Amino acid sequence: MRAIRSRRWVLYPRAKQALDHLNRLIDHPRGTRMPSIAVYGDSGMGKTTIMERFRDDNPSGFDPITGKERTPVMAMEMAGKPGERRFYAELLASLGAPQSPRADIVQMEQAALRLLKVVGVQVLVIDEVHNILAGSHRDQRIVLNTLRFLSNRLQISLVCFGVTDAREAISGDVQLARRFEEFSINRWGANEQFETLVSSILRNTPLRKPTVLTPKSLRRILQVTEGITANIFHMINCLAADAAQSGHERITDEAIENWRPLSDGGAAYA
Template sequence: MNDTIPHLTAGAAALLAEPKAGRIRAMRSRRWVLYPRAKQALYRLDGLLEHPRGTRMPSIAVYGDSGMGKTMIMKRFRDQHPPSFDKSTGALTTPVLAMEMVSRPGERRFYGELLTVLGAPQSPRADITQMEQAALRIMDAIGVQVLVIDEVHNILAGTYREQRIVLNTLRFLSNRLQISLGCFGVNDAREAIGGDVQLARRFEQFTLSRWAANEEFETLVASILRNTPLHRPSVLTPKSLRRILQITDGITANIFHMINNLAIEAVEDGSERITDSAIDTWAPDFDVEAIYA
C-alpha cells in the first residue's frame, strides 16, 4: 500500500505528478487492472503451463459477451510469459503463442495466420502440407507450451466442412506438439468448440458473466478507482454502484468507460474525485469502440 496516498496504487499515485493532460491521457490509454475474476482466469491459464507434457493435454475455453475483458486477459497472460532468448545457445523460447482465429476459417488461412504470428516467411506456392510441417517445426523448436486463440467463435463463419477441418487441426496440433489450447470467444464459441466432441472434452470452461450487484462488483469498482490517478478518494454509495450497473448493463468495457469518463471530468473541473451526484447525472455514451473488450 502507498503510505502517502492510501487510496491509490503506487503506479497511479506516481501519475499525480503529471499535468492534467498527462493524467487524462493515462486514463484514456489501455491499462491493466487486476480484479478477482481476471485473477482466477489467469490462475487457470498458468495451470496449463505447469501441467506435465503428455497426450490429451488439458485446455481452457474462456467465454463471455463482447466487452467482458477476454482479450485483455489473453494479452495479460501472453505478456506475463514473454519469449526469452538464451545468448549462450542462441535459442529462442516462446512458452505462450497468441493468435486470432481467422475471420473465415479454412486450413490454409489458419496455417497462414499461424506462420505469420511465428514470423515465418511464406511461399505463395507452398501447399497445406508444407505449411503444416513448417508450423510444427517452428513451434517445436521454440518450445510452445500453450497456443492461445482469440475470437475462436469465428470458426462458425465457415461451412460445416470448414469448421470440422479447423477443429481437427487444433486437435492435431495439441496432440502432435503436446501443447494446451486457450480459446477465447463470445458465448457462441461453445457451439464452435462443441463441434468436435473429442476436442471439447479437453476444455475446462470459464465464463465471464455480466456483473451483478454483489461484493465481486464492488471489488472491481474499487480496483479501477485505485488505479485512477485522482488526488482525492472517491467514496461511492450503494445507490451509485447500482446506477453504474444499470447504465453499463454489467459489461466490463462499459464500466471502465464510464468510470474513466467520470474521472476525466473530475480532473477537468478540479473536483479530483468521482461523486454520487456526478454518477447520478452522467449521460452514457457507449457508441465508441470498447477498448477493454
C-alpha cells in the same frame, strides 16, 4: 489526462482466477492428451485483456543452454472465415514466418510444426474462436481436426477465447471438446465482487482526491453499463477525466447520476 485515458490493468478476483487456471497449463507435464481451457463471455467482458496479460506474463526469452529464443505462449486470432490454409497462414504470421502464396497446405503445416517445436511453445492461445462458425461445415471440421492434431503432435495445451457461441464451435469435434475445461466470465451483478471491481478501478485512477461512492451510485453504474466490464471502465474513465478538467479531482455521486454515454456502444476495452 493522458494517465486517465491510458490502458490500465486492474486485477479483480475473476480475472485472477482465469489467469491462475491458464498459468497451470505452463507447468503441466507434457503428454499426448494435454488439458485445455475455453474461456467464454459476452463481448466487452475483458477476455482479450486477460489473454494479453497471460501472454505478457509468459514472455519470450533467450535460453542460454540451447542458444535459442523460447516462446512458451503463442497467441493468434482465428480468421473471420477460417479454413485450413487461412488457419496456418495466421499461425505462421504470428510466428513471424509468413509463407509464400504458392506454398501448399503440406508445406505450411510442416513449417508450422517445425517452428512451434523450435521456439518451445507450450500453450497455443486462440482468440475469437467463435469465428470457426463462419466457415462451411467441412471447413469447421478441418480446423477443429487441425487444432487436435497440433495438440497431439506437439504435446501442447490449447486456450480458446470467444463469445458463448464458441461452445457450439468447439463441440463440433467431440474428442477435442472433451479436453476443454470451461471458464465463463459472466456479466457483473449487484454483489460484493462488483463493488471490489469498482474500488480497484478507482484506486488505479490518477485523481488527487479519493472517491467514495454510495450504494445508489454503484447501482447506477451497474444499470448504465449493463454489467459489461468494458463499459464500466469507459464510464469511470470519462467521469475521472471530467473530474480532472473541472478541478474537483474526485468522482462525485452527482456526476454519476448525471452521466450519459455518447452512444450505446461506448466500450473502451475488449
